[in-house]
Amino acid sequence: MSWEKMKLNDVCISISDGDHQPPPKANKGVPFVTISNITNTNQFDFSNTMFVPQEYYDGLDSKRKVQEGDVLYSVVGSFGIPVYIKHNTPFVFQRHIAILRPNVYKIAPPFLYYTMLNRDFYLKADAAAIGAAQRTVSLTALRNMEIEIPHIETQKKIAKILSSYDNLIDNNQKQIKLLEEAAQRLYKEWFVALRFPGYENVKIVDGVPEGWELKPLSDIFKYVRGKSYTSKEIVELGGTLMVNLKNIKPFGSYNRNAEKRFDGNYKDSQKLNAGDLIMGVTDMTQERRLVGHIAIVPDMGETMIFSMDLIKLVPLSVKKSFIYATMYFGGYSKKISPLANGVNVLHLKPEAMMNMKMLIPTEEVIEQYDKIFEVYQKQIEVLQKQCDFATEARDRLLPKLMSGEREVWA
Numbered sequence: 001m002s003w004e005k006m007k008l009n010d011v012c013i014s015i016s017d018g019d020h021q022p023p024p025k026a027n028k029g030v031p032f033v034t035i036s037n038i039t040n041t042n043q044f045d046f047s048n049t050m051f052v053p054q055e056y057y058d059g060l061d062s063k064r065k066v067q068e069g070d071v072l073y074s075v076v077g078s079f080g081i082p083v084y085i086k087h088n089t090p091f092v093f094q095r096h097i098a099i100l101r102p103n104v105y106k107i108a109p110p111f112l113y114y115t116m117l118n119r120d121f122y123l124k125a126d127a128a129a130i131g132a133a134q135r136t137v138s139l140t141a142l143r144n145m146e147i148e149i150p151h152i153e154t155q156k157k158i159a160k161i162l163s164s165y166d167n168l169i170d171n172n173q174k175q176i177k178l179l180e181e182a183a184q185r186l187y188k189e190w191f192v193a194l195r196f197p198g199y200e201n202v203k204i205v206d207g208v209p210e211g212w213e214l215k216p217l218s219d220i221f222k223y224v225r226g227k228s229y230t231s232k233e234i235v236e237l238g239g240t241l242m243v244n245l246k247n248i249k250p251f252g253s254y255n256r257n258a259e260k261r262f263d264g265n266y267k268d269s270q271k272l273n274a275g276d277l278i279m280g281v282t283d284m285t286q287e288r289r290l291v292g293h294i295a296i297v298p299d300m301g302e303t304m305i306f307s308m309d310l311i312k313l314v315p316l317s318v319k320k321s322f323i324y325a326t327m328y329f330g331g332y333s334k335k336i337s338p339l340a341n342g343v344n345v346l347h348l349k350p351e352a353m354m355n356m357k358m359l360i361p362t363e364e365v366i367e368q369y370d371k372i373f374e375v376y377q378k379q380i381e382v383l384q385k386q387c388d389f390a391t392e393a394r395d396r397l398l399p400k401l402m403s404g405e406r407e408v409w410a
Contacts, residue, residue: 003150003404009143011107012100014063017075017139018093023052030057031091035074035081036250036289040257041169041387042083042117044091048251048289052092064099066091069109071100073116075137079129080122084113098142107149110159115147118402150404157408158401165394172383172390179376179383180253186372187329196365211362218354221313221323223279225350226306227270229262239263241302243272245309248280250289252328254298256384266305270312274299275377277313277320278306279333283346291348292337294327296320296377298384311350321373322366326358 009015023032031049039045057065066072068088074081076096102109115121128141149155190196194209203210227242234242239261246258272278276297283291294313297304306312315323327333335356340348360366400406 003148005146005148007143008100008145008147011103011149013103014101015098015139015143016063017095017098018064020095023056023092026051026053029053033091033093035078035096038074038081038083040255041173042081044083057090057092060092063101066099069102071102071109071113071116073098073100075142077134079135079137080125082113082116084110098139108152108155108159110163111155114159114162114398115402118398120399154408161401161408162394162398165390168390169387172387176380176383179380183325183373183376184329187325190369191330191361197368208359213360214357215360216354217356217358219316220318220358221315223311223313223350224269226308226310227266228308229264233262233264235261235263237261241300241304242307243278243297243304243310244307245280245282245290248290248293248295252293252295252333254295256298262305270305272297272304272306272312275320277324278310279313280309281311281348281350282309283340288337288340288346291340291346293333294324296324299381318360319366319370321370325373332358
């Protein structure tokens with residue numbers, strides 16, 4: 001089976017990027033995404049985006065409007081992340097993201113995506129990246145990058161094999177989202193609408209059910225600071241898994257595959273266990289997307305610690321599930337995030353939030369919610385582990401298929 005070397009520019013109709021000027025913002029309209037909206041499954045998460053006016057989108061050049069079959073590629077800062085566009089969903093982005101429109105007569109669009117997902121391509125991008133603070137892969141460099149491609153029918157066959165893993169991951173992610181939504185609906189039904197079990201027999205005084213109590217956060221949990229580190233202590237292989245700020249998704253929940261590996265000393269208190277709660281205490285975004293927001297640490301199958309950008313919340317008198325649900329589903333984190341301050345980087349002093357009050361239901365109601373929440377969490381963990389196994393299997397197979405080591409005949 002023969003493979004031909006070609007430049008990306010020779011297999012694409014166009015290679016462009018997003019607008020170089022900040023777009024006008026709007027309360028509704030067309031979603032505006034950044035690199036931070038790319039999930040660990042190489043898709044865009046539109047749940048917490050900003051918006052631009054429809055007129056702005058309509059005025060964009062057609063090569064900057066995504067369409068089905070395009071491949072987007074991060075080129076500034078966190079460069080090297082490809083996203084395959086499966087649907088004609090309008091959204092906009094800036095120059096930090098490149099957009100490649102494949103020539104379908106030369107390259108199968110999903111094959112281009114998997115080529116750019118392969119580590120060999122990332123190493124080429126890494127070698128071509130320029131700059132220090134914000135390393136950038138220029139469009140010129142991207143256009144001139146060489147890839148190897150087989151016959152178009154073989155490309156389609158390879159893409160079909162690899163996409164079978166991604167389809168499993170996508171289906172599991174959809175089920176995970178449904179479970180998270182179920183937990184959120186239950187929280188709002190019980191603790192916002194106040195239709196918790198037995199509510200009909202509970203007296204409401206000044207809008208608060210009898211037996212419920214406003215408590216300061218200092219009575220609900222204590223916090224532990226994370227490990228400070230230097231770049232020399234971060235390693236590619238070995239060391240200890242370090243959960244860091246990138247593991248917090250915008251506005252909360254856990255972002256997998258963003259961990260670092262740390263080679264150094266740390267305290268026992270800076271270890272993490274599956275199910276622990278972490279909160280971001282710094283933020284590079286002025287929108288306060290990370291600071292004050294919370295996540296549940298998953299089971300990673302090895303020793304974990306956490307970085308100084310995070311704190312660990314250790315419950316004192318209330319179940320972890322209720323603290324998490326109130327912070328994430330109930331929007332309590334958005335009350336904490338304004339306490340952070342700074343010019344370029346926002347910093348939250350944890351002690352500043354500890355006098356804030358949280359409404360705590362009776363122990364009986366919290367116990368009932370916890371039991372249901374834990375059922376959802378266990379199902380989510382099973383589905384997520386299946387995703388992890390599928391990702392590992394795909395990533396082992398990917399370089400073998402892309403190098404021709406594992407032959408596939410059209």
